[in-house]
Each structure stands twice: as structure tokens, then as C-alpha cells.
């Protein structure tokens with residue numbers, strides 16, 4: 001679906017205009033509220049700088065985390081404003097809300113070429129409900145709309161979808177344009193065997209993706225918090241590990257469907273368990289049949305790494321979303337590190353490797369092999385849904401080219 005892009009707008013189209021830019025600044029933070037990976041912020045710079053250089057007033061909007069419609073101090077976008085200002089080399093006007101009088105006043109006094117950052121849109125429950133009145137309020141402070149939030153393009157929310165009904169033109173930014181160009185080409189004609197590696201902690205929103213992936217890929221490797229729902233569905237004890245109780249039937253169906261379709265479906269054979277969720281927790285490696293009561297699985301084990309490496313060795317394309325373990329804690333980073341190195345070597349043999357997702361990219365950056373991958377996507381769930389062949393609502397809502 002061809003969409004109108006920012007590249008098609010001239011200086012005359014944007015100069016002096018208030019441009020609402022939806023970005024995905026949902027970046028990983030450490031316990032001290034420091035950004036541990038700024039890939040998503042840097043990825044938004046081409047759009048922001050293009051607009052400022054053309055004399056636009058750039059009003060940035062993003063969500064951060066899942067505050068569920070409430071103001072959560074730890075989910076304010078203040079660290080993002082600071083980092084963005086450093087990267088842009090100019091001040092960023094930080095608003096304490098995303099709608100209302102204070103925002104209107106700050107935007108009203110903006111000069112051409114200035115940049116403002118609205119507060120976390122998800123502090124309002126109406127955002128995720130795609131409430132039209134809220135979308136209209138967001139739009140009230142702008143003249144036109146640029147969506148560059150590829151990582152959030154799979155969400156039909158007020159700031160990604162609803163707002164397009166009140167602003168014209170509504171166009172795609174440079175990041176969305178670049179992501180679509182790369183991912184669509186990789187998805188439409190993948191070199192085979194094609195493997196998907198799915199991990200991370202967003203089990204309920206990503207487990208369903210596996211079903212559609214079974215129609216597209218030759219191999220599926222599951223890691224991260226996702227695995228325990230499958231083990232529990234097999235009747236194994238998983239201790240205090242992350243489990244989605246209402247997805248147990250789905251997990252059983254997915255394993256059966258993979259078998260039926262002849263798709264290799266790989267779950268780890270061993271895991272590293274911890275006695276609590278902490279960097280200095282006591283840890284031990286156990287087979288998946290022996291997860292002790294009261295312990296939780298926080299990484300895949302060394303035997304699983306070997307099994308996964310073997311399965312990946314002949315793959316010509318690999319798409320990876322979701323870390324293999326809690327890589328933020330060194331004790332539970334080995335599985336993610338090993339898979340990152342494996343993909344880096346595969347790229348060296350000519351395979352196409354795509355890494356998607358806020359934390360997945362952070363993990364690959366941490367290992368220092370990001371530049372060895374074919375493509376680093378800012379979208380995790382979004383790139384998976386694109387791979388599934390789904391229409392991303394945040395892109396579908398933009399003006400046609």
C-alpha cells in the first residue's frame with residue numbers, strides 16, 4: 001500500500017506549520033531512569049531534522065511503557081527529552097501533558113525550527129481506546145501529522161490512528177518509510193530456510209503471532225518468558241516462572257499445528273533458574289523437567305544454545321524478536337549473547353538477519369554486534385505483525401500516495 005511520505009512535502013508545505021510527529025520513544029531504562037539504548041530516539045532524528053530545517057514547529061508525541069491510563073512518575077518522558085536535546089544539539093521544550101491549556105500555551109509560543117515533546121500519551125486511558133474526542137484534542141495543537149512510530153504502528157491508538165481523521169495531510173516519516181522498504185522486501189521473497197526466533201516478556205500479545213508465523217517460516221525457535229506457557233501446557237512444573245494461564249490451550253494447539261505443517265518447533269531443553277528476580281539472585285541450570293518449586297526461569301541454558309545454534313546453522317533468513325532471557329542481569333544474559341553472536345556469524349555467511357524490538361535491539365547493542373546484522377528494526381511486535389502479513393493500522397490510516 002503506497003502512502004504519502006514526508007519526502008513529498010516541500011519547505012513551503014511545512015514552514016511555520018505546527019507538525020505533530022508521532023514517534024516511538026519507548027526505550028529501555030535502567031533502575032536509575034537512565035536510557036540504556038537510544039536506538040529508537042536516533043532513528044527519529046532524520047524526520048525531526050528534516051522538519052526543523054524546513055522551518056516547521058515540531059511537536060513530538062510518544063507513549064512510554066504501559067501506564068494503563070494513569071500518570072506514573074517513572075514513565076514520564078523527561079529522560080527522552082534530555083537525550084533528544086543532546087542528539088539534536090538544541091533545546092527540547094518538554095510539556096507535562098499531551099493535551100490541555102499548558103500544552104496549547106507552550107506550542108503557541110514556539111518559533112519556527114523549535115522542537116517540543118508532549119508527555120506520555122498513555123497517561124490518558126483514551127489513547128489506547130482510540131477515543132475520537134481525545135484524538136481531536138491531540139490534533140487541536142497541530143496543522144499536519146507525520147507518523148514515524150514504526151514500533152507502535154501495529155496499535156490502532158488515538159495518536160497513531162485516530163488523529164489522522166483530524167489532520168491533513170497525514171504522512172509517513174523517514175523511519176517508517178525505511179522500515180517498510182526493508183522489511184517488505186525481506187518478507188515477500190525470503191531466502192530459505194527462514195527461521196523466526198521469538199522471546200521476550202510480552203507473552204500474551206506475541207504468542208498469537210506464532211500461529212500465523214507457522215504458515216510462513218520453516219523453523220520457529222522460542223525463548224524468553226514465552227517458553228514457560230508451553231512447558232506448563234505440556235504438564236511440566238515451571239515454579240514461579242512467567243506463565244499466561246489463559247494461553248495454555250493455545251500453546252498446545254500451536255505445538256500440534258507446527259507438527260501438522262512440518263515446521264520445526266524448538267523449545268529450550270534446559271533453563272537457568274533463579275530464586276528471585278534480581279541481578280544477584282542464586283542461579284542454577286536445570287533441565288526443563290526439573291524446574292524447582294519457588295524458582296523462576298530467567299534464561300535458556302547452554303544445551304539449548306547448542307540446539308538453537310545447530311538449527312540456525314543452515315538458515316538463510318532469520319527474524320528475531322524478544323531476548324532469550326533477562327539479559328539486563330549479567331547472570332541471565334548468556335543465552336541472548338550467544339544467539340546474538342550466532343546471528344552475527346550467520347550474516348557473515350550471507351544470510352539475512354533482522355532484529356526487531358526495543359529490548360532486542362538493546363541486547364544486540366550490548367553485545368556489540370548490532371552493526372553485524374542485516375537490519376535493525378525499531379519494531380518488535382510491529383515487525384512481527386508485518387511478517388504475518390497484517391495491515392498495520394498506524395500506516396493504513398495515512399494518506400495514500
Ligand SMILES: Nc1ncnc2c1ncn2[C@@H]1O[C@H](COP(=O)(O)OP(=O)(O)OP(=O)(O)O)[C@@H](O)[C@H]1O
Pocket residue numbers: 151199200201202223224225226242297298299321322323324325326327328356357358359360361378379380381382
Ligand atoms: N524468562 C523471562 N522472564 C521474564 N522476563 C523475561 C524473560 N526473558 C526475557 N525477559 C524480558 O523480556 C523483555 C523484553 O521483551 P519484549 O517482548 O518487550 O521485547 P522487545 O524486543 O522489547 O519487543 P517489543 O519492541 O515488541 O516490546 C526484557 O526486558 C527481558 O528482561
Ligand SMILES: O=C(O)[C@H](O)COP(=O)(O)O
Pocket residue numbers: 024026065066151152155202357358379380381382
Ligand atoms: O516496544 C514496543 O513494541 C512498542 O513501543 C509498542 O509497545 P506496546 O507493546 O506497549 O504497545
